Amino acid sequence: MAAHRRPRQHPTRGTAARTAVTLTLAGAATAAGLGAGTGHADPQRSPAEVRAEVDRLYREAEVATEQYNGAKEKADAAGRRLAGLQDEAARKEDRLNTARESLGAVAAAQYRAGGLDPALQLALSSDPGAYLDGAAFVERAGTRQAAAVRRVRGELREVEQVRATARTELTSLTARRAELGEHRETITAKLAEARGLLARLTPVERPVERTAPPSHPTRSARPDLTPSSGTTSRAAAAVAYARAKLGSPYVWGATGPNAFDCSGLIQAAYRSAGVSLPRTTYAQIGAGHRVSRAQLRPGDLVFFYSGISHVGLYIGNGQMIHAPNPSAPVRVAPIDQMPFAGATRVV
Incomplete structure (x- = not known):
């Protein structure tokens, strides 16, 4: 047993080695930085830099959310x-x-009737007239058999065609489910990293989303939805639905009735008004006809960022209702809060 004992290390050398390993790992973690998915925040970053990083992570998570949707x-x-x-x-x-x-x-009937040669059956028959009627029946049975064979072959081809199409759909479904898993992992990682960064900030340092500008608190809270504003009854109903959901939590992939992501809120609002919209932001922007920022009226969909990854519901006076991100519930906010990418009028 003595031959298998490890050589005794000098206490000083062992401590120095452990210290070197610790420093190496710490250096590697610092070099990885915040872009490593779930890495820790650099303690040297200012609160403003951390808030900017959190905003970036939320945007990336939202892009992945729309891809997931x-x-x-x-x-x-x-x-x-x-x-x-x-x-x-x-x-x-x-x-x-x-x-x-x-x-x-x-086939069984023909086999049972086909045991004798037709001429011999005629000669032996006690009733030639009845036999001749029977012979005609056999010929008709042969014709029916050929038709039955054709039906079987046709039905078999149709079954095989449907089965082949089903196999194609199954392959597509399997691929989509794998894609869902990838997007889910991306979203979860981005949101976990954002939460970790926010946890390092004090409540005062954490980002606060702007809501209605203080210059028009009353008007922005109740936009004009009268017919003179050009708003249709369905657009007004969508806005009313969204207003009723103020304060609801943001949950990625949710379409209501108690939680929403950004495009899920828009889809649910117009669904309540009897209008069917696509699920994703990049499909919703093409669901109506495009309008300029100067033409906006309540009920229009407003989109943000170059990738069309965020959407809100315009309510007038430069304001929208939207589901921002996991750190903020459904709320009213100015449309100039984010880079404006376009608008669509659905009804």
Whole structure:
């Protein structure tokens, strides 16, 4: 056993080695910085720099959220198509089985009737007239058998076609689900890193989103939605829905009724008004006709950032209702708070 003992290290050398390893790991962690997904904040960063980093992480998480929403929409559609194809395949298989049973019955009857040569059957028959009627029946049965074979073959081809389409949809669904998992991991990592950074700031240092400007607190709180403003009844209903959801939490991927992400709030607001909108920001911007910033009226959709990754519902006087991010609930905010990318009028 003595031969397997490790050599005794000098206390000073062991301590020095451990210190060197610790410093090396610390240096590597510092070099990785905040871009490493869940790395710790550089203690030398100012509160303003940390807030900027948090804003960047929230934007990136929102981009991933909209990608997740798009992938989920495609996965849901593929799932519905697959379910429909499975039902169709089951119905066609029932018809195929019925056709096979019919073919089997005709074949069995013909086999039982075909044991003797037709001429011999005629010679031995005690009733030649009845035999001739029977012979005609056999010929008709042969014709029916050929038709039955064609039906079976047709039904079989249809079943195989539906099964092939279902396999394609299953492949698509599997890919969409894998995509969902990737986006979910990205979102979770970005939000976790943002939370970690915010935890390092005092309540006073943390970012505070601007709401209605103090110069028009009353007007911005109740925008003009009368017919003279050009707002339709459906747009007014969408705004009313969004207003009723003020204070609701932001949850990525949520479409209500108690929590929302940015595009989920817009979709739910217009759904309440009887208007169906796409799920994602980059699809919603194409759902109506584009309007300029100068043409905005309550109920219009306003979009932000070059990637069209955020959307709000315009309510007049330069204000919108939107679901900002996990650190802020649904609220009223000025549209000049973020880089304006465009607007769409749905109704």
